[in-house]
Amino acid sequence: MNYFKGEGIFVEVPKTTTRMSEIYKITLKIDEKYGFVDEAKIIINQQKGTNEREITMKYVATEGNMNIFSCNVPFDEVGLYYFCIKIILNGETKWVKNNVQNECTCITTDDMQYWTITVYDDNYHVPDWAKGKIMYQIFPDRFFRSKKYVPNSLEGRVTKKWGDIPNWVIGEDGEVCNNDYFMGNLRGISEKLKYLAKLGVEIIYLNPIVMGQSNHRYDVADYEKVDPYLGTNDDLKQLCDAAHKCGIKIIADGVFNHTGSNSKYFNQFGKYDTIGAFQGNESPYYNWYRKNQEGNFEYWWGFKNLPVCDGNNSGWQQFIYGEGGIIDKWFSLGIDGLRLDVADELTEEFIENIRIAVKRNKPDGLIIGEVWENAITKEAYGKQRTYLLGKGLDTVMNYPFTNAILKYVRFGKAKYLVETIEEIKTYYPEDALFSLMNSLSTHDITRCITTLVADGIQNGKNNWVWDVPYSREWQFANSNLSDTQYNNAKKLMKIATVIQYFLPGNPCIYYGDEVGMYGYKDPFNRMCFPWKKTDNDLLDFFAKIGKVRKECTFLKDADINIIQADEDKFIFERIGKKDIEDKAHSSEGVNKVLVAVNRTAQKVKIKIPEEYIGGKNTFKNNASEDAISGYGILIKNAK
Numbered sequence: 001m002n003y004f005k006g007e008g009i010f011v012e013v014p015k016t017t018t019r020m021s022e023i024y025k026i027t028l029k030i031d032e033k034y035g036f037v038d039e040a041k042i043i044i045n046q047q048k049g050t051n052e053r054e055i056t057m058k059y060v061a062t063e064g065n066m067n068i069f070s071c072n073v074p075f076d077e078v079g080l081y082y083f084c085i086k087i088i089l090n091g092e093t094k095w096v097k098n099n100v101q102n103e104c105t106c107i108t109t110d111d112m113q114y115w116t117i118t119v120y121d122d123n124y125h126v127p128d129w130a131k132g133k134i135m136y137q138i139f140p141d142r143f144f145r146s147k148k149y150v151p152n153s154l155e156g157r158v159t160k161k162w163g164d165i166p167n168w169v170i171g172e173d174g175e176v177c178n179n180d181y182f183m184g185n186l187r188g189i190s191e192k193l194k195y196l197a198k199l200g201v202e203i204i205y206l207n208p209i210v211m212g213q214s215n216h217r218y219d220v221a222d223y224e225k226v227d228p229y230l231g232t233n234d235d236l237k238q239l240c241d242a243a244h245k246c247g248i249k250i251i252a253d254g255v256f257n258h259t260g261s262n263s264k265y266f267n268q269f270g271k272y273d274t275i276g277a278f279q280g281n282e283s284p285y286y287n288w289y290r291k292n293q294e295g296n297f298e299y300w301w302g303f304k305n306l307p308v309c310d311g312n313n314s315g316w317q318q319f320i321y322g323e324g325g326i327i328d329k330w331f332s333l334g335i336d337g338l339r340l341d342v343a344d345e346l347t348e349e350f351i352e353n354i355r356i357a358v359k360r361n362k363p364d365g366l367i368i369g370e371v372w373e374n375a376i377t378k379e380a381y382g383k384q385r386t387y388l389l390g391k392g393l394d395t396v397m398n399y400p401f402t403n404a405i406l407k408y409v410r411f412g413k414a415k416y417l418v419e420t421i422e423e424i425k426t427y428y429p430e431d432a433l434f435s436l437m438n439s440l441s442t443h444d445i446t447r448c449i450t451t452l453v454a455d456g457i458q459n460g461k462n463n464w465v466w467d468v469p470y471s472r473e474w475q476f477a478n479s480n481l482s483d484t485q486y487n488n489a490k491k492l493m494k495i496a497t498v499i500q501y502f503l504p505g506n507p508c509i510y511y512g513d514e515v516g517m518y519g520y521k522d523p524f525n526r527m528c529f530p531w532k533k534t535d536n537d538l539l540d541f542f543a544k545i546g547k548v549r550k551e552c553t554f555l556k557d558a559d560i561n562i563i564q565a566d567e568d569k570f571i572f573e574r575i576g577k578k579d580i581e582d583k584a585h586s587s588e589g590v591n592k593v594l595v596a597v598n599r600t601a602q603k604v605k606i607k608i609p610e611e612y613i614g615g616k617n618t619f620k621n622n623a624s625e626d627a628i629s630g631y632g633i634l635i636k637n638a639k
Helices: 187-189 193-198 233-245 315-322 326-332 348-361 398-410 416-428 448-453 473-478 483-502 536-551 553-558 580-585
Strands: 002-005 009-013 015-020 025-031 037-045 055-056 058-063 066-072 079-089 094-100 103-106 113-118 136-140 202-205 210-212 219-228 248-254 337-340 366-369 437-439 506-509 559-565 569-575 591-600 616-622 627-637
Touching: 002 103, 009 103, 009 113, 025 037, 025 079, 037 066, 113 398, 113 416, 136 536, 136 591, 187 233, 193 202, 202 506, 219 233, 219 326, 233 248, 248 366, 315 326, 315 348, 326 348, 337 348, 348 366, 398 416, 398 437, 398 448, 398 483, 416 559, 483 506, 483 536, 483 569, 483 591, 483 627, 536 553, 536 616, 591 616
Parallel strands: 015 113, 136 202, 136 506, 202 248, 248 337, 337 366, 437 506
Antiparallel strands: 002 009, 009 025, 025 066, 037 055, 037 079, 058 066, 079 094, 079 113, 094 103, 210 219, 559 569, 569 591, 591 627, 616 627
């Protein structure tokens, strides 16, 4: 049960999320000191006050001095709902609402916030293998190059020495061509599976591997084959087979919002033996692309190398998710799921049909969406998105957690961290919550170590902490960290990682973070993995904390309770469901774990719940049961 409490007034709901057919009972308890309640009604609506309705609450009983009213709220469609309670109190109309500023329930006539209910599809389930696992994100060109695969050179591509700085200079056209390749490949990933297994990794997410016109391959040139510099389709199949033998799943990046201009479908430069959309309406691909009112092709965020696909075109739809289409082809090679690039820009229908195609191939296939904000409250094209309510995505990349953890560890923003955790927990269906992709770095943001200590990081109220308002020239000139900065960053990164690893969802390592890689945004966050110069202390930490995390199997669906959060320390616990399966497989049958960290250099006193005193320490660094020294960590089970 969830209780919204005020002075002598309570609103009780089963939980803040619910399946559509579940009985959802709302109860109001109000102290007799306020007077006589002649009438109580639930006022419930959806986005921008639409579909508003009133539901009468029935008087149930009086217990002590509390009058109790309740009603069941039916739902006929998925969505985000907002509600308050209207009461006739002593002959006057008033409302019971959420006083966010004072963090309490109140009786008011003012315009205050409503509570929310997330209603999701009855059949929404995320596979268990995708809950509470350690993930690892790989930018394929920069991870590892196997000498067992040597591709033929391709025109326009520049091969660079492993470890050199990626091209970053902006050309006269205002763009970076991204045509430099370090030749990481799929066989290289296969050869490093044992390395990843030692980190506790059970899911690998690969940035695009199909043929593209750039090293990042988000400008797809051919959906049907692996990029020749990475290997062959058979290499992908062999990677999936080898990963599965190691207990590791493979998630591939699906880029379905746009293609490259230099692709077999658009063919702007005539390099393919196809009649591309650019050549005119005689092309079989012409209607695959979106046009503006003037009939000109639209380009993603104005980038002329990324023409936007028309998700409403039946030919494009069938090519991607129809029987025998691209999704079927990739799954036939052994992948276990998709990460949908710019999911916000795909229509609900397109995502829902992708889901059908994925589940057609693997009933337990996974779909992760790239969504940067709260995926439940997210609006696009004037509508509240419903892609995380059971018919589309399974889960999303969780940038809100990324932002909150890094802001806390760098700047001590404890309240913001707590609010963000509570927000995601409140809005997200449990299956989505427990399968979130929780990262500290990705290919799109400044690496964690740089964010935690480097110059240019902003402490704004509403900003993404990793954004730096400076040019690539500035980023390049300021990229190196002093020994002092780096050593301090390591301490802070360990704190951030512990928080990341024990929040609900799947902690995800961005390749190289575990050995001390750092750098500002693209391309400085996409350097080559330094296999010959790794930080073994940091690597050992990741291996140990990964072992602890993996042993706590109950974390896959455990609740979170924040015990204390302030500028220097953060203490919380995860409480597992008490079932036979969890007790049989979790560490020593214990299904509660306490996590306490100190983000400062000063020793701090702590007070942990009685049930943890004398419990097993599963990880400890500069900490005891009553104090944590500078940058200390304490992880322990209940007795």
